[in-house]
Amino acid sequence: MKKIIILLTIPLLFAMGSCKKYLDVNKNTDSPDYVEAHLYLAGIQQAFQGLYWDVRATGPLTQMMGASGDYSVYGNHFYIPGSDAAGETWRVVYWLQGMNLENLINQSMEAENWTLAGIGYAIKAFSWDALTKLNVDAPMKQAYVPGLLSHDYDYQSDIYPQIREWAYKAIELLEKPDATVYGTKISANDYIYAGDKAKWIKFAYAVIVRNLTSLTNKKDFNSKYAQELITAAGKSFQTSDDDATVKITAGSQSAPYTEFNNFWGTARSTAANTFGYSFFQHEYAVQVFTGTVPEYDQATGNKIPVAGNLYYPYKVAAKQIIADTLLDLPGHFDPRVAVKLSTTSNPTYLNLTIPDSVKKYRYYGAQFTSTAGPIGTSPTFYGRNVNPTFSGTTHDGIGKWLYRDNAPYILTTCAEIKFCLAEAYFKLGQTEQSLTAFKEAIKADMDFTGKYIFPGTTGSATGGDKITKAVFEGLAAQYLAGPFVATVSDFSLSHIMMQKWVALYPWGASEAWVDMRKYHYDIQYTGEYPGKANGWTDATVVQKWDTDPTKVYKGLYLRPAQVQHRTISYDIRNQGAPSYRLRPRYNSEYMWNLPSLKLLKPIAGDADNYQTSIPWFAYPGELPQ
Template sequence: MKKILLPFIMLGLFSFSITSCDDYLDVNKNVDAPDYVDGYLYLAGIIASYQDMYYDLRGIAPLAQMMGTSNSSYDNFAYHYYVPGSDAIGQNWRMVYWEQGMNLENLINQSVEAEDWTLAGIGYALKAYSWDLLTKQHADLPLTDAFVPGLLSHNYDYQKDIYPVVREWAYKAIEYLEMDDDHDYGNKISSTDFIYFGDKDKWIKFAYAVIVRNLASLSNKENFETAYAQELIDCAAKSFQSSEDDATATVWGGSSTASQSAYNNFWGTYRSNLSYTYFQHDYAVQVFTGTVPKYDEATGEKLPVENNEYHPYELAEKQIICDTMINEAGHYDPRVAVKLATTDDPYYENIDNADSIKARKYYGGSFGGTVGPIGTTPSFFGRTKSSAYTGNEHDGIGRWLYRDDAPYILMTCAEVKFCLAEAYWKLGQKDNAFSAFKEGIQADMDFTAKYIYEGKEGEATGGDKITTGVFTSLANEYVAGPYVEGLEMSDFSLSHIMMQKWVALYPWGAQEAWVDMRKYHYDIAYSGDYPSDGNGWDISKVDQKWDSDDSKVFKGLYLPPAQVSGRKITFDTKNNGSPCYRIRPRYNSEYMWNVPSLESLVPIPGTADDYQCSIPWFAYPGELPSSN
């Protein structure tokens, strides 16, 4: 087993260009094949594999209505349908079981045996993070059987049993990281740890953040307040406290001069993965610009407004993030100028002019095309054409997180604070929820500003269309304004917490945004414990709560086959009317050789046409039913 894994380790290490030739000369005690690798040598490759999260975002960001896509391999996920025989959105599966797989197991086991407590703690923290990510994406997984030598098939563990193991690993990480470790690692950890470079205190905070993330997904379960909330609150207090604690994996970049393409960020211009195939969804634009429309609840149609080309429809009276009164201080959210794209100011002539920036127009695409309800969306680089890094007018190395040398984002302080705010809200501690809510917004402002890459004034050569200074000034106005500090406590709602969290996760954290949408059942209107056929949907449409319903969490969110204009399509008949609740296991693994184990799953067998619609345990208010 060990012998076949070393090539990936080396690939990861070469990809981040850090170890010496001498290290490689020492790894083989067997002259014919590698049979042992020092624990620390695994670390770089394990961390490098987190770019796979961005591969899977190609399908999950459309599921969370953060992105639309015209990529024929992934647009089916925008419509909640699985294409049989496809490995699409199977990259995290591959990462956990193969790329990290025995590499991570060896790192942990060898480090524990050698009493390298710091390295063992980092390993357990990464293991907890990765398995939490994987179970939220796919639900039930082979865990107990995962790395048992000699097995030709692997039984599945249910999510309810996986969740506490994830937390157990995170606590084990904390235990090891807090132990006295007098080993002299030299630069063995600092030069292979591309997240915290060996900072034990930050790794401890990271492990607590994993626990917070894990528990936050259970916030709609009927026993959350008694079984999980206080643990979440306690762990949040020991976790990230500012954006300086954010967990990010360094990417070196280099664009065309890099010796390997993978030195560059997956979303950068050089690798052309975003290009003009992925684009901002119309829901994202509505949320970020305060233009969630009002619908006629009798017909589901939008209400036209005359003589207003940019806002041709009546807007909902209550916007959650911001509104269109941009000339009043605090009503404009400057994160739109960084996280979303606009074709305005193509030559970067007004990137330091706040009034010009606030007046820009934003358009979102549909689920599967760039033409949206009010216009055509640009690429994430601000042009209505595929990204390019050369030519008279081009996108350079990109901008913000869509940049060749931008880091991969794993978790942020803002996310932790919004998880904390939600927990306080569920406990009825509204004042504490409001304080955490405000801290979350400030943390996301800091996070957003950190990665601004300013364009050059007068040149159409890429970069962000706002300076860090102007962004910070507008961010301070927004935080002091009516949607944050000035928000009346009587108006403060769960929607404010969850939608601000959605904005903070945009688009790097679409996996967690999709968790939130699923645990609140996409705001489907149903009676009883959870929606089902005939009670929330039928074969032709999904019945969702109207935005006027106080219990609706994500205002403006409607699934593709909902009762409103622009959404009146249908799911594939194999869904039986249901939205997608999980991603199927990787086809080239499970459906090629582990079919009997899939067939045994309940409430819907893993081989059923609608297995992707099987509600995961975290989204049931109680326990998993034995049948559908």
């Protein structure tokens, strides 16, 4: 990575007298030599917006989203050559946070400002965990060594324990007595927890949990990692009040800069590279949320037609994990569908207080690259089949739920941590403890989901959620007491992972992609991991049928799978393989650090199929030689 120096030009208004005393403030006349540590904090946290930028790639990779335009290639598990697309997390870690975060930590440690240093270490651990899960191998030891024009890469197996070490260091510092009188220096600049040390400690433990949960499919998980995960989860988030979110300024059209608004809000929908109508809910998401995962004829791979049902003209699988179509029975309808997904039903927001009215909404999903899905057209995330607008008699207002100008950015939640705990217990064979954590996780996600509901105005087609908080809470209580949670039968790993997928939708697509990769997309293979002629060919990826009890994600089939509407081969340069990593940022690594990239194994970083190189976390053992 090339060291980038940004020069700030600051106009000075000189009064009478010599200008020398003004210019001697810093040794460097182009930019300040020293900034108080707490002043770095706000900018470091606001940089987390970049994680949402990369959801434009991981959303299609996890079939949470379809995408048109440049990002449509990610549904095809490829990448955009010569582009910085999907390189934003890399940019966040190395540049936007980068030396700003290093300075915050180092200056705070020198001044014995333990609380501020602890927050810095917690953020560093979180950001590097996000980076290595997306890009896998990366320069770590040499990342900030002065004077280097190229940087050696470290393998993920070395990065992972360092992340946990930083997280434990954060906990140590945050628990240490701190004599510093901060006043509002931290609270006014901390847009996550406003300086609440107890919550920052829980956050650091959450980083440890998230780091370890990606290792659950390793052969030594039970003996080496499971107990550490369980212990950390017990000290991490316990309710949705602990969720880590980044508050933003917002302001919609009155904001001085559109970037003050949430990346997924309507105020930014017309700008380049933003949400708009270029991204839309995938067919798979609709199937999962509505309980309409189809049954496939295993002889032909086709869905089985059902006459007389125009809304869903295919036979649904007998086993549904999240919900089913028996809407007249309490607990069979998951109300999160009315919040997380979008529908063109009820455009003028009538009868929002009537549960049966909400249950009747119809949802349509897209295929990989077009809003036109197999049974209908996917709407925008605001609920219409046109580009979003914020003015006129019919418009989208400031959006809905997390797709709203003033919604915070979500980093991690109590629900996610509880699902990680449920998976760890399940791997250990402790089914009762796993089931308890599973139920707590769904309850936490219901609380999280309901927190950000902002209903539209009755009779006015001007945006908002198409459900009230009261109706959502009532339906949520029924669901939590129903057959998919309280009385779930045949409790399995599928229940944990698919409910986690729903809880992560769509803000946590990157973490959901971790889970899909560690279970190798439910590809049918022999041995320890799949490969060419052992899971895929140049034309087709062979996946487990939903009837296979070992299949984790029921209904999930990749784009070139053996079933209907999944018949398009990957780019020839993939050699038939799905994607297992994002490429590092082009303008950094491929322009300035290519010799180091070329040394990576087992697939070199400059190879046409580098993105198919399986990460260390997804190998049951160590990397192959």
